[in-house]
Amino acid sequence: MATGRTHRPATRSRGIPEATVARLPLYLRALTALSERSVPTVSSEELATAAGVNSAKLRKDFSYLGSYGTRGVGYDVEYLVYQISRELGLTQDWPVVIVGIGNLGAALANYGGFASRGFRVAALIDADPAMAGKPVAGIAVQHTDELEKIIDDNGVSIGVIATPAGAAQQVCDRLVAAGITSILNFAPTVLSVPEGVDVRKVDLSIELQILAFHEQRKAGEEATPPERETAGTGEPGVATTPKPSSAASHRPAAGGSGGTGGHSVDGNRQGPDGDVPAVMPA
Amino acid sequence: MATGRTHRPATRSRGIPEATVARLPLYLRALTALSERSVPTVSSEELATAAGVNSAKLRKDFSYLGSYGTRGVGYDVEYLVYQISRELGLTQDWPVVIVGIGNLGAALANYGGFASRGFRVAALIDADPAMAGKPVAGIAVQHTDELEKIIDDNGVSIGVIATPAGAAQQVCDRLVAAGITSILNFAPTVLSVPEGVDVRKVDLSIELQILAFHEQRKAGEEATPPERETAGTGEPGVATTPKPSSAASHRPAAGGSGGTGGHSVDGNRQGPDGDVPAVMPA
DNA sequence: ATGTCTTTGTGAACGCGTGCACAAAGATGG
């Protein structure tokens, strides 16, 4: 994506909606659990509950894959597991390389959840010479110099970046140049990649900040009664926001907002309905 | 059933769109970087590029916060940093507890990104008696028995779950009972929580599966020309399943740079921004 | 075979989020 302007209203993609793709792994997980318990079939209602989604949504999602259910009965668990696995491309083996074997990288390497879904850690790569040869999770760490060779030899197309933010773009460039077309980025940086390369990022800090936002709101609503404020007339209600008048000194006093009010939780906050991406293409 | 017509209590509407909230941390990160470089002001265009988003989107996002820009000039970096921080609730300190100090939990504990944004690791909790007292990232791990006391004593409202999936729900219940109202869950499970409690989850496995899906599609399109196919019929029984008989063409030709075969990703890939949630309320 | 009951698959409505395009605001220069 980068700055590429692929402007194209062309919505003719016969593909599966992205939102649906993102839920398939969720269904797969629930189905796998059922499969292990030897449950033969499930209704959309049951499966939806297990996956934590709406049953109508689940049915619509499955409808994009085809008509795999039996009316009056439900879905055949084993069959569905296979179909979803196939759709996600999990029937084949995906070698993965992890770059940056520090705290996080090592944890990822030790994570058993990789192999359980067809992902195989093909190599662990780090720039630190001292790490070279050192075994992590049973695999010897290799030096960055070998990066291109490793990727080429193993036909790796998915890479995980767990290096410090400063090195992420550089590592990314090398991965892409070496043939990687899918990247999972843990470094808090916006990666710029050429078209055709997918980037998903996971940022712990962002997740916490989003939680903090809602947390603050809960606490605020609890104490302060909802304020009347029109939202949409274009008339910004300057309620609690002292806008920098004209060209005056912008910097507001830092200690303004009240203290850390108690957090006596209890707010009967309405269930969070909408959700927001925490992972997005960079 | 009998869901009744629960008239949605009319959207509160005074809030900021979730999608916007999720991007605020992104802007904040970019702004912080600018601030450190002592850049006084930025235009929406510049900042948008730095944050990896569309400038129109950025301006609209900011418009929900208020009119903090100056036409013809741009935004005052320091002022905006403050405003966003305040909006996200980062002007106060958020104590956080991490439960499950294994591979991942330890990595999280060692992560410096916590403190840099007002989050403070108040305690590390683990059920393993052997872990108790053991220092991780400079903090002594405490036993699960102390969970309620720790949360209460420190006024913690945000909890991170990094235990095995099997223990997640149980831990979650205890956290909630103890007063936690925001949870970041790393265990691959759907957590069920009472209203008023926010849950966000990060699932590495799901991310990889989504990448695999696109990866598979890329490989497939390269070999097979876009096929005409209606996506809503359901007529064919097993027609749309051309078994990937061998021909395991894993990744597209590595080649050198710019190897993006012709128009590999074009018809189906969304614009530069289409995204999908990887974190969702459970 | 026929009727009943369960559950799927989906048409349609709705709401949210995104991106365009432009008027207005304000800086800057003469």
Next chain:
DNA sequence: CCATCTTTGTGCACGCGTTCACAAAGACAT
């Protein structure tokens, strides 16, 4: 003080995703 230029703030349209609601499909009993 006025003209011009830059950039914000936002009205508007559009497409995606979600949800409702129901006809149709099939299982199962009689």
